[in-house]
Amino acid sequence: MHRSTLARPAAGAALLLALVLARGVGAHDGARAQSAAGAGQAREFALTAEPVRWEIQAGLVVDGWGYNGQVPGPTLRVTEGDRVRITLANHLPVPTTIHWHGLDVPLAMDGVPGLSQDPVPPGGTFTYEFTATNPGTRWYHSHVDSNLQLQLGLFGALIVDPRQPDPEHFDREYTYILSEKALDVTPQVALGQAQVRNQEAGNGRGGAFTPDLFLMNGKAGTAIEPMHIAPGERIRIRLINAGNLVHAMHLHGHSFRLIATDGNPVPAAAQLLKDTVLIGPSERYDVAVEGTNPGVWLFHCHINNHMENGMVTLLQYDGAQPLAGGGLEAAHGAAGSHPTASPTPSPPPTADAGASAAPERSTDEGTMDLVDNRFVPTRLTVAAGSTVTWSNHGNNAHTVTSFDGLWDSGTLLHGDQFSFTFTTPGTYRFICRQHLLQGMGGAIIVEERPPPTP
Incomplete structure (x- = not known):
């Protein structure tokens, strides 16, 4: 989860602004940012696509593919006007690329195999270079065999801060990447060595699969890091849908303002006040929440089987505690963790x-x-x-x-x-x-x- 404490820069406070931008995200961010200093500067990042052991919840560990050893990949944070250089090293057994979703980049940097570049082969590297021209909530993901490679974990957040400071002050900030996980979609499926449950799905290539879990920042249920707020504070929540399904994100006890769609700011006069926002595949919404109602509140997908299978966390006021014996587990029925890690697939038996x-x-x-x-x-x-x-x-x-x-x-x-x-x-x-x-x-x-x- 992306969390940061943001400061409103004053005139002449260039050093303070540079420190805030260099900090990137808070220490509790599950997808830690790589950062570099200064607006309009050269920013360099290194991303390695590689096999990972992905802990979705305590006791539930699966084989996946991630960037820099994690799912989601590290949050990349830059400033509008920065010259960005990102080197991808492919340590996977299959080709891959990276698409910069929502960024206006040159065609050769768009990451689409056969159209803008050749796929990066196993053991190969490719350097993406572009100027971050459009600020807002963006994201990045593989564009090779996307239905499988995203399922396996190849996605991450990319935040482009505006060159001019945001006129609205936020005390804290959180980013949640929404996704689905079918446990039978394994690296072996991507390699053609195993099949998914739904044989009509074309082994995940171009067809549907049956999700088992619904995730926020690659985690399920109690493993998802909650949000915190103090009375009188204002927080920003960035929501990114990296999955194939629509999710209806609902906050208890509060309404929120829709302040950006697909990374683009919504004029104040057009901002809607809602308690549920419907997010389609690849969409992004930024919402602002005011700390006006102390307590411990659910934040979850209101498609109920999505919530009951993982897509739920908390907005917790500083100093507030759930009821004795309560908490998130009691609220949505996740009474325990999964007892086993995913196995190496057995040889296909002849079975009836x-x-x-x-x-x-x-x-x-x-x-x-x-x-x-x-x-x-x-x-x-x-x-x-x-x-x-x-x-x-x-x-x-x-x-x-x-x-x-x-x-x-x-x-x-x-x-x-x-x-x-x-x-x-x-x-x-x-x-x-x-x-x-x-x-x-x-x-x-x-x-x-x-x-x-x-």
Whole structure:
């Protein structure tokens, strides 16, 4: 999360302005800025596209691709008129580029393969050079195999401060990048070595995928850093939608002013007062919030399954505390963290899967129950060739969904069952897509079948 304390520069305070600009973002920014000094100066940055271990929530770590070892990539902050030079080093196993979304750059710097440049090959570098001519909230992202590379984490914020100081004073500033995450969209999918759950999605290339989580700054639920405000303060929130879906961001206890759209300032007479803003893919909105109502307030996507699966944080007044035993977990039902990290995909087994009202039992069967938003047992060891049957004994709807995209039960209501036959040894991790943040997951360990007794 981008957080900074901004000062209103006075006449002759050039040194103070330079210090504020050089600071970039606060120490609690999850996507830390790289900064350089002085308006109208040369700014140089280095971005490395590389494999990362991406912690979405405590205990939930997935393989991804990021810039400089993080998702989102570092926030780049410059000033209108700066001459910007950014060198991309590609440490990925596939080609990539960077597109500077919302910036008016020369064609050769736009990052579109086959139109403005050749893709940067694995091990290669490319230097982007342009003048930051249009201030506001911008962002950057891969423009190669975008549906997959953005899913894997190749995006970040780019803030262009106006050369003339903003006439409106903000005490603090926050940036949230919104995105979705399908756990079966892995680097192996991008390399053609694995498939996604929805086979009609074209393995993520040009088709839809099924998100499991809805993220803010690459985090879900309690892992998202909250906003803070003091009574009488005014804060600025920059919202960037790096995902494929529309999100309806809603703030409890306050209305906010829409002060910029797609990075461009809205004249004061045209600024709308709202409590929910609908943000489409690639759109940006800047909103101003006045500290007039002390307490601890939710800020979340009001598409409810987006909120319940991660897209929720807090606006917390200094000194205010949630109710005893309460807090964000109680407010949106995220009662715990996910118990497992993502595996290296197992070799695709030859398997038969399908819903079964009364599966045929044999000595090669294993069973799991779905009760009270948990799998019982959470781990099961079977021999190769065994069929495992999951049975929903609870009142809630659940899914049994493989991390690897090997199977997805679809929605299982009370009394429904789902069976899958495992023929290849390995560890097969799975989740309930509807209760991922509540820690509902498990694993099947498939061992070699012992040789027959002579």
